Amino acid sequence: MEQAQPGSLMHPAVAPLAYLLGTWRGQGEGYYPTIISFSYTEELQFTHPNPRKPVISYAQKTWRSAGGPGAEPMHxxxxxWRLKPDGSVEVVIAQSTGLVEVQKGTHDHEDKVIRLQSELVGNASxxxxxxxxxxxxNGELSYEVQMATxxxxxxxxxxxxxxKI
Known part of the structure; x- marks a missing residue:
């Protein structure tokens, strides 16, 4: 089935997050007290494959910044993603490391800000x-991730x- 893009047929619950739909590419930085800081290139894809379902599919991949999409993969x-009728957002993510996240949060439609907090982090030691x-x-999507161990x-x-590319 063809993937819905902003302005095309989509489930009404997805409409407030339609600005995410598409492919995004950019640069990132990673740091933490227990690791050596690093930089990376990342691509995010948000699609809406079924206009009868209130769901956005999400895929992410990163690679070392020294190369392009064919360079050494990192993560x-x-x-x-589901936007609930009360305006809350539910996200389920499976990482290549085996870690699984269930997150819930809020979406500010006017300011285009989504805040998510883990409800469950599974298979993580x-x-x-x-x-x-x-x-x-201004047309740029950014994110910040925080973590506790x-x-x-x-x-x-x-x-x-x-x-957006």
Missing amino acids: AESGF KVKEISREFRLV NSTSLQPHLKAVFK
Whole structure:
């Protein structure tokens, strides 16, 4: 089935997040007290494959910034986003590391800000909590990810800025 894009046939519940639909590419930085800081290139894809379902499909992949999309892969994840009738957002993500996240949060339609907080982090021996904030400003999508582990409190881990391609 063809994937809906903004302005085309889509489930009404998806419409407030339609600005996410498409492919985004940009640069990111990772840091944490227990690791060496690093930079990366990232691509995000948000699609709405079935206009009868109130779901956005999500796929993410990163690679070392020294190369392009064919360069050394670093991380990948995929999942689903649902905007609930009360305005809340539910997100389920499976990471290539085996870690699974169930997140819930809020969406500010006017400011185009999505704030997510983990309800469950599964299959993780060290990670205890993850939060994500997405923001659209002047056509650029950005995010910040915070993480808590067994030995550290919730603190910044990743940030990236994207342009739609």
